[in-house]
Structures are given as C-alpha cells and as structure tokens.
Amino acid sequence: MTVGSAAEAPAPALQLQGVGRRFGALQALRDVTMEVAAGERRAILGPNGAGKTTLFNVVAGDFPPTSGTIRLYGTEVTHLQPHRRTRLGLTRTYQNSQLFMGLSVADSLYLAGRGVRSGRFSMVRPRASDPALVHAREVADIVHLGDVYDRAVGSLSHGQQRQLEVGMALAGRPRLLMLDEPAAGLSRGERTMLTDLLRSLPRDITIILVEHDMDVALAAADRVTVMQEGSIVVEGTPDTIQADQTVQDIYLGHSVGAHHG
Amino acid sequence: MSGMSSRMSGRAARRAGLPALGVALLVLYPLVLPLLFSANQARYWTLSIGSNSLILGVVALSLIFMSGYGGMVSLAQASLAGFAAYIVAIMNLLPSSTATGATIGFGWPPIPSAIVALILATLAGALVGAIASRSSGIYFLMLTLAIAVGFFYVVLQNYEFFGGHIGFAQILGPTGQPRANPIAFYYMCLAVAVFAYLGLRYLVRTQLGLTFQAVRDNPRRMRALGYRVSLHRIAIFAIGGFVAGLSGVLGVWYRGNISPGVVDLSRTIDVLIIAVIGGLGYPVGAFIGAVIFVILDVFASSVEVFGFSFDERFNTLIGLAFVVIVLVAPHGLVGLVDRGWKGTKRRLSSSRAPATAGEAAAGPAGDATEEGIPAPVDPIDQRDPGSTGIGNS
Structure with a gap:
C-alpha cells in the first residue's frame, strides 16, 4: 500500500505505521497508523491523556517507539537521534516553553x-x-x-x-513543523495573531498541530485526527469531525453545538 | 535625550574602561614595587603574590567558565593543570637528568614542550568530558572527583612516566629562573592571564560559546534544534582543559618542579575555594579570589585574633574566610560588589524614573550579554528531567 505509491507520488511528510509506546504498564500509544501529506495542515485533537504529546515526543525522537516505524519524507527515522531528525527538516515546539x-x-x-x-x-x-x-x-x-x-x-x-x-x-527552516499547543495561555488577540501566522506560512512547510482551542485548530487545519487513550479514533476534514457523533461524545462534549451556535 | 545618551556612552566607556584600567594597574604593579620595598621584598611581591595569584587565577577561571557558561562544576580542573605540568616536565627533561630514572623524556625547549602540554591537556579535558558529561548532579561531581583522585595515585605510583613520589625538578621556562628575572616571569603570567580572560570573553559571544549557554539552559531544546549536545559538552571540557593547562604550564615553570603534591585533593579544593570566594558567576572573580587566597596563605602565620595565632593554621583561616563569604556573599566578592552597585543604581534611577525608562528597558539584555554571566544558574548541572517522562498530553 505504501511502497508503491511512494515511488509515484511525492513521499508523505510523515508516515506512522503501527506506532506504539509503552511506559511500564501504561500503553501511552497504541498501534497508531497515520499519514500526513506534504504541505498539509493537520490538527490532532483529543482529551488529556490521549497520547498527543507522547506522539510528538516519539516522532521528534525524545524516546523511540516500542513498536512500529516512523518515516519522514520517505526516510525511516524510527530510531534516529532527535538532532538528526531536526537536520532532516523536522522542528517542533513544546507545550511548556523550552x-x-x-x-x-x-x-x-x-x-x-x-x-x-x-x-x-x-x-x-x-x-x-x-x-x-x-x-x-x-x-x-x-x-x-x-x-x-x-x-x-x-x-x-x-x-x-x-x-x-x-x-x-x-x-x-523546517519541512515538517510540529506545534504542541501553541495557543496555550495566549490572550484572544494573541490567538488571532497565531492563527494569521499559521495561515501565512508557505505550503512547502507541513504543519502538525496539537491544540485544545477549537477555533485555532479548525481554522488552521485541512484535516483533523482525533485520539483517545493512545489510539486514533477518527480522521477527517474539520467539518466532518465537528459533525461526528463519536467525537462529540468523547472530546467536544454535547455542549459543542451551543459553543459554536 | 542628551542626558540619556551621555549615560549610555558612560556605561559603554565603563565596560571597556574597567578591564583596561585593571590591566594597566597589573602592568604597573611590578614596576612600582621596587620604589616601595627592598629588592628582596619587591621580588617576593612580584612572584609569590603577583605571579602566583595570576597562575591560580587562570585555573580558577577555567572552573568559573565551565560552571557559569556550561553549568558544570568540574572538580578535575586542578588535575588537568597538573597533567599539563607533568607533560611540560616530560617533554622538557632528558631521562638522564631525572632523579628517578624515568624512561621517557625529550629534552625539548620550553615553548614546544608547553605547546605539546596544552594540546594534550585539551584532549585530556575532552576525555574527562566524554566520561563525566554522561552523568549529572552529584554523580557528575563524584565522577570528576574520582578522575582527580585517580590521577593523583597514577602519578604517585608510576615512576617510568611520572617520576613517582619524587616527580621532576629543574624545569625552566622561557624566562629562565623566576627568581633571577621576576619581572619577566610576572609579565609572562600576566600576558597568559589576559589572553585567557579576553579569549573566553570573546568565545562566549561566538556560535560555540552561545551553544554552551544554551546547553546549560535547556539541553533538550538544543537537541530539538539539531545540536548534538554531548559533543558541545565535550567541547566545553576541552576548552576548560586548555585553560587549566595554561595555568599548569606557568605553575611548573614557577615552581621549577612537579610532584604528586601538586595534583592532590587539596589543590582541587583550593581551586573551588578561589572560585567561590571570587564569585562563580564572574570570570574576573577568579583573579580576585586568587589574590585573596594567596594573601591569606602568605600572611596566615602573622594573623593573631584574641591571642590565637593562625601560624600553621592556614586551612583554618581559609576555611573561616570561605564560610563567611558563602554566608554573607553567596555570589562571591565580585557578586557582592556587582549586586551592591546595581542596587545603588536602581535606587538612584528610580528616584528619577521617567528620564531613565529607556535605560531600564534596555538594561536586562545589555547586562546579560556584557558583564558577568547571565542568569546565575545552579552550579550543579540540571539535566532535562522531561526527556524520559511520559508526555503530558
């Protein structure tokens, strides 16, 4: 499924195949398979503890996955050190500023x-x-x-x-930019500034975004991946995600209609 | 506006002026001494106080550099200086001229011997770094201490290379016997000290120097920016080894001999004490601390408090001085003066707040980049705790 298409179309920016990460008894990531196309804006949503930041840390190389493979623009980086991934064009931000x-x-x-x-x-x-x-x-x-x-x-x-x-x-100068809750703790004005900044970035940068703020996430994203308990639950465009009943149940809650209404 | 700009230029002038004034005084120092003292006393003040302080200051500078800019307090700096001293002796002497029948010796002139010693001290520093920088906190301290103690026993028990408990004697520097030409020897020490001090001040504003401070502040982020953090830690050890080596080379020329006593544990403690007295966050503190240390050392025998003589009790005296300084001025004497000065300035400027708002706003960054070391850090290396934890999403 992947090898053949990779030869014809440009390699996806990020390709995860059955990625899992276990911390002792805790399975923080469970068989995560996803593909982010070059130039795409992808938002990752999910409640606290869903494994979003663990996913970032595994992709960035802070620790290796306990199972599965990670490819960056077609190059396997599963066990590559973090600084090498950065030199391949992957940069990231942190939930707590580093x-x-x-x-x-x-x-x-x-x-x-x-x-x-x-x-x-x-x-x-x-x-x-x-x-x-x-x-x-x-x-x-x-x-x-x-x-x-x-x-x-x-x-x-x-x-x-x-x-x-x-x-x-x-x-x-990233090719793949991973932003972990960039809007955390920002004022309304600063959020607007951030959204404008993300929109202004050229399409040769692929962006993956973890964000709790739905306005920022849905405004910036082409596609949305929703995670829960270390697994991907559903993936789709912002519209389908907003309409998805499972998503509303697990993450957005029933008040989402009221919030956006 | 004119008031502000004149204050700004005054500040710039003080920054350039203070080190220049210090160097000028140090240049004049041996020339003034003969006017005040007898020839013997002038020589004593030139060598035993002046040169000795500069030599100790350089090795303390290497520690302050590593702790301030790299966040790593290495206890191996005195040993690296001693290692360079031994290399000078081995390169400089012929086996036939040694008391122990050492099996190697090259009979090289002083300067080439020193160059070899500095190269090897740099490599030895890198090696210590490669070993020690894998750990952090108390384990880092213990590892560097173990290396220091281990080196002492190696030179004590090895006769083929290091001359065992006797060591080597009759090692001359390029200026000959220090006692025969004290002023030339003093100027050589001064030149090396100024070179080391200005060199490090230059270095910390280069790409490499910035990486040291960034690794100190946040190694995890440095990895994420594409840096191989372990190599930068090794590089700071190599530079620390080079600077310590400069001190070791001058030291062996000053004493004319080298024996295991020069690399024993008390020398490691001396360097630490000098750095703390002067101020771990301030490169110039290395030299201030060294002068105080040497003067206490020299005059301990003549100090008497309530009839209690400190003769033969130098360690008691320096220990007391150390405790007082740590309690009263935890950032060392230079830190005490620096903070006192900034406090006065703040009080002065707050009484005329509107006129100095611009200066106050420009303050933090300017101070951070030019004077002392920004963001006093915990001397014990804080390794990133988050890198192995569970992501908190």
Whole structure:
C-alpha cells in the first residue's frame, strides 16, 4: 500500500505505521497508523491523556517507539537521534516553553537557525551581515518579536515566550513543523495573531498541530485526527469531525453545538 | 535625550574602561614595587603574590567558565593543570637528568614542550568530558572527583612516566629562573592571564560559546534544534582543559618542579575555594579570589585574633574566610560588589524614573550579554528531567 505509491507520488511528510509506546504498564500509544501529506495542515485533537504529546515526543525522537516505524519524507527515522531528525527538516515546539532563559531573543533565534547547518562549533564571532543573523532578524519580525529582539528571554511576557517558541521552530527552516499547543495561555488577540501566522506560512512547510482551542485548530487545519487513550479514533476534514457523533461524545462534549451556535 | 545618551556612552566607556584600567594597574604593579620595598621584598611581591595569584587565577577561571557558561562544576580542573605540568616536565627533561630514572623524556625547549602540554591537556579535558558529561548532579561531581583522585595515585605510583613520589625538578621556562628575572616571569603570567580572560570573553559571544549557554539552559531544546549536545559538552571540557593547562604550564615553570603534591585533593579544593570566594558567576572573580587566597596563605602565620595565632593554621583561616563569604556573599566578592552597585543604581534611577525608562528597558539584555554571566544558574548541572517522562498530553 505504501511502497508503491511512494515511488509515484511525492513521499508523505510523515508516515506512522503501527506506532506504539509503552511506559511500564501504561500503553501511552497504541498501534497508531497515520499519514500526513506534504504541505498539509493537520490538527490532532483529543482529551488529556490521549497520547498527543507522547506522539510528538516519539516522532521528534525524545524516546523511540516500542513498536512500529516512523518515516519522514520517505526516510525511516524510527530510531534516529532527535538532532538528526531536526537536520532532516523536522522542528517542533513544546507545550511548556523550552527556551534559553539566559540568552537574548536574537541569540536564541540565531542558534535555532544554525542548528541545522554546518559550523555549529565555530569559534569566530558572527558579523552583523552574517546570513544566519539576518535570518534570525527576519524570523523575529515574522513572530512579532522585532521590538524585543535584544531582550533577555527570561524578561519576556508569557505570550512573547510562546511566540519565541514558534519562532525557534521556524528558524530551523523546517519541512515538517510540529506545534504542541501553541495557543496555550495566549490572550484572544494573541490567538488571532497565531492563527494569521499559521495561515501565512508557505505550503512547502507541513504543519502538525496539537491544540485544545477549537477555533485555532479548525481554522488552521485541512484535516483533523482525533485520539483517545493512545489510539486514533477518527480522521477527517474539520467539518466532518465537528459533525461526528463519536467525537462529540468523547472530546467536544454535547455542549459543542451551543459553543459554536 | 542628551542626558540619556551621555549615560549610555558612560556605561559603554565603563565596560571597556574597567578591564583596561585593571590591566594597566597589573602592568604597573611590578614596576612600582621596587620604589616601595627592598629588592628582596619587591621580588617576593612580584612572584609569590603577583605571579602566583595570576597562575591560580587562570585555573580558577577555567572552573568559573565551565560552571557559569556550561553549568558544570568540574572538580578535575586542578588535575588537568597538573597533567599539563607533568607533560611540560616530560617533554622538557632528558631521562638522564631525572632523579628517578624515568624512561621517557625529550629534552625539548620550553615553548614546544608547553605547546605539546596544552594540546594534550585539551584532549585530556575532552576525555574527562566524554566520561563525566554522561552523568549529572552529584554523580557528575563524584565522577570528576574520582578522575582527580585517580590521577593523583597514577602519578604517585608510576615512576617510568611520572617520576613517582619524587616527580621532576629543574624545569625552566622561557624566562629562565623566576627568581633571577621576576619581572619577566610576572609579565609572562600576566600576558597568559589576559589572553585567557579576553579569549573566553570573546568565545562566549561566538556560535560555540552561545551553544554552551544554551546547553546549560535547556539541553533538550538544543537537541530539538539539531545540536548534538554531548559533543558541545565535550567541547566545553576541552576548552576548560586548555585553560587549566595554561595555568599548569606557568605553575611548573614557577615552581621549577612537579610532584604528586601538586595534583592532590587539596589543590582541587583550593581551586573551588578561589572560585567561590571570587564569585562563580564572574570570570574576573577568579583573579580576585586568587589574590585573596594567596594573601591569606602568605600572611596566615602573622594573623593573631584574641591571642590565637593562625601560624600553621592556614586551612583554618581559609576555611573561616570561605564560610563567611558563602554566608554573607553567596555570589562571591565580585557578586557582592556587582549586586551592591546595581542596587545603588536602581535606587538612584528610580528616584528619577521617567528620564531613565529607556535605560531600564534596555538594561536586562545589555547586562546579560556584557558583564558577568547571565542568569546565575545552579552550579550543579540540571539535566532535562522531561526527556524520559511520559508526555503530558
């Protein structure tokens, strides 16, 4: 099913085949099989404990799956170290910001851009015209951090730190961008900004998004995958997902009609 | 506006000016001494106080660099310095000239011997890093301590390479006998210390130096950005080994000999004490701490408190000084001055708040990048606890 089609059509950005992850007695992921096409925007929904972040960690390489295979643009990465996956074009953000509190915004974005290129051990100070510094500046403007470019990360507001979280993932020039609840803790205005940003990203970046905020998730996604207890329950377009009775029962609750009505 | 810009330029001037002033004073120091003291005393202050402080300062600098920018307190720095000292002796001497009948020795001149010693100290540092950086916290401390103690017993018991308990003597540096030409020796130490200090200050703003600080702050994120974190940890150990090696080379030229006593546990503790007295978060603290340490060492015998003499009780005295500083100034003496200065400045500026709002806003990042080390960190390496946990979705 997969090998033949992969030869003809472009390889999917991400292909999971029977991926499982067990922590002791807990089966956090159970036989997850999914395919995300290149350029697609995919939202992953599900209640707390559904395995969404575990799925992210397994795909990013924080720990290997206990079963199954993971392919990134056709290359098998199941047991590849995280930094190698990043160099293959996979970048991610975290549910709880993982930032460099002692560095400035500029340094963080510069490092984020340099991680996927050679010269990581350079002992020469970059000049102001260094392409990596210019790129860092551009990314700062894209995520609206141009005004605080030289500030220490620790002194930023929560919203700004979330923007930097996304900016650092973008600075690595990803082909596959995985966002783990990017809207968590953001104000209404900041959410709108985030949605606009996601919409503005070029289609050569594939995006997978875990998001509790339905407005953000459904506005940004082409397709939606719903998970529960480590398994995929249903997959479809935002419209079919919203109409799906199972989804309403397990995740959205019966109040969803009222919420959107 | 003009007031603000003049304050800004004043701040920039102070940043460039303070180190330059310090270096100028250190350059003048041995030249002024003969005007104040007898020739013997001037030589003593040049070598035993001045040069000795610079040599100890450089090895403490390597520790402060690794702990401040890498978040790793290594207890192997004194051993790496001692390792470089031994290599200088082995490269410099001929087997026939050693007291123990060592089987190897090359009779090389001082400078090539030192270059070999520095290369090997850098590699040894990387090796220590490859071993120790796999662990964290108390285990990291124990591993570096074990390496230090192990090296002491190797040199104590090995006669073929390290000369056993006797070690090596009559090792001369490029300036000859320090006592014969104290000022030349002092200037060599000063040049090396300035090189190490400025070199590290340059390094921390390069790509590599930034990766050290980022690995310190968040190794998990560094992996996710495409960095192989273990290699960056090894690199910081290699640089720490190189800087410690500089101190070791100067030290063996200063003493003229090397024996296991130079790499025993008390030297490891000395380096730690110097770094803590000066301030673990401040590179310049290495030298401040070293001066205080050396002066206490030298004058312990003449200190008397309520009729209680500290003669032969240097360790009691330095121990007391250590306890007082840790209790009163947990960020070291430089930290005490730095924080006091910033506190005064804040009080001053808050009384004229509107005029200085711009400066206050520019404050944190500017201070973080130029002075001291940003975000004082827990000295014990905090490894990412989240990477093996269950995802919290």
